[in-house]
Amino acid sequence: MVDHRKLGRELGIFHSDPLSGAGLPIWLPDGAAARHAVEExxxxxxxxxxxxxxxxxxLGRRDLFELSGHLGHFADDxxxxxxxxxxxxxxxxxALCPHHCLVYAARGRSYRDLPxxxxxxxxxxxxxxxxxxxxxxxxxxxxxxxxxxxCALEQVGAEVADVLRLTSExxxxxxVRPAGYRLSLRGPxxxxxxxxxxxxxxxxxxxxxxxxxxxxxxxxxxAFYGPKIDIQVRDAAGxxxxxxxxxIDFDKPERFDLxxxxxxxxxxxxxxxxxxxxxxxxxxxxxxxxxHEGAFPFWFAxxxxxxxxxxxxxxxxxxxxxxxxVEAGLRVRVEAEGSLGxxxxxxxxxxxxxxxxxxxxxxxxxxxxxxxxxxxxxxPLPVPSALRMLTDSVVSRSPVPLA
Numbered sequence: 235m236v237d238h239r240k241l242g243r244e245l246g247i248f249h250s251d252p253l254s255g256a257g258l259p260i261w262l263p264d265g266a267a268a269r270h271a272v273e274e275x276x277x278x279x280x281x282x283x284x285x286x287x288x289x290x291x292x293l294g295r296r297d298l299f300e301l302s303g304h305l306g307h308f309a310d311d312x313x314x315x316x317x318x319x320x321x322x323x324x325x326x327x328x329a330l331c332p333h334h335c336l337v338y339a340a341r342g343r344s345y346r347d348l349p350x351x352x353x354x355x356x357x358x359x360x361x362x363x364x365x366x367x368x369x370x371x372x373x374x375x376x377x378x379x380x381x382x383x384x385c386a387l388e389q390v391g392a393e394v395a396d397v398l399r400l401t402s403e404x405x406x407x408x409x410v411r412p413a414g415y416r417l418s419l420r421g422p423x424x425x426x427x428x429x430x431x432x433x434x435x436x437x438x439x440x441x442x443x444x445x446x447x448x449x450x451x452x453x454x455x456x457a458f459y460g461p462k463i464d465i466q467v468r469d470a471a472g473x474x475x476x477x478x479x480x481x482i483d484f485d486k487p488e489r490f491d492l493x494x495x496x497x498x499x500x501x502x503x504x505x506x507x508x509x510x511x512x513x514x515x516x517x518x519x520x521x522x523x524x525x526h527e528g529a530f531p532f533w534f535a536x537x538x539x540x541x542x543x544x545x546x547x548x549x550x551x552x553x554x555x556x557x558x559x560v561e562a563g564l565r566v567r568v569e570a571e572g573s574l575g576x577x578x579x580x581x582x583x584x585x586x587x588x589x590x591x592x593x594x595x596x597x598x599x600x601x602x603x604x605x606x607x608x609x610x611x612x613x614p615l616p617v618p619s620a621l622r623m624l625t626d627s628v629v630s631r632s633p634v635p636l637a
Contacts, residue, residue: 238520245585247519275534290336290337292359312325329358338384339492350504351382370520385506393507419451419454424458440461469520477521482506487503488503535585539567542569543597564625590603600616601614
């Protein structure tokens, strides 16, 4: 059975060290390269869909989290406050929504601004128990692909439907295979905020967005501020977890006294749609490592091409090809030591999509012979043609790992 913890270590994706601390993995260069490619794709996907990106600090004053309701309903999952001068206390945030509410409140808003989609891949922190931590699936430092979409009530249904469409597009590019949809609702005895009417409106809007899709209801799994749609995935062991989510929140706009000026000049309260297309980078890559067995699709493979000169005489041509590939935006590595066969096998074991072999003929004629990680050899191509084929593969963002 594929285990992302073992494979992630073998492939140099991430490292866990007791000196760093439990639940605080370190992303190694190859893991960081793959993550950067995914983050870049997600930001561009959001930008084209009308999202505006921000940076916000990973901690805030105690007052911020009292106002948001997190201290009242989520304190057990938060780290203790950091006491500053006087009575001032700072807290590592457990969620990004309080800061994004402050982004909304930074200036006056009009109905013309809505929907206002505020997005960030930002850090947040959860005080998870040591016994539940493991690999990248349960961590204490979380990098969340998050957005908070402020809407007029009449826009919420279309906004949720658009989020689900965008999520499906991102999942297709990454090779995510959803296991199903779950409508997470209030349950008996839970600590929830808001009135029954708001909850009923939120649940109805989410049911309408799920129309035509198979889903199951999960009473008791709602967030403390509102119902949500969870998109589930299964790991290699068959365990189910939530990767992506969309939530409706009437509570935060009320707590932060958010408003906008409507067409008739009246002040109205927006509705907040929380959403994450691909979840946290940690949980996402735990899943991707397992579902692809480390053989990531070409567009976000850590090293996309290993350049292999057959002999020392071809090293200058190999280095020239590598420089051209880097200039074209590809991630490449030149491997010149050892027999050609051993280097090809080593690259395949490390799941590098392509080996670019350069022998005497290729060096003399300006060619490169590409070999896929399953051993399939392509006819030698002129260097510009090979680079065009490879960069086109990045642009297309095919979810299928190259053979």
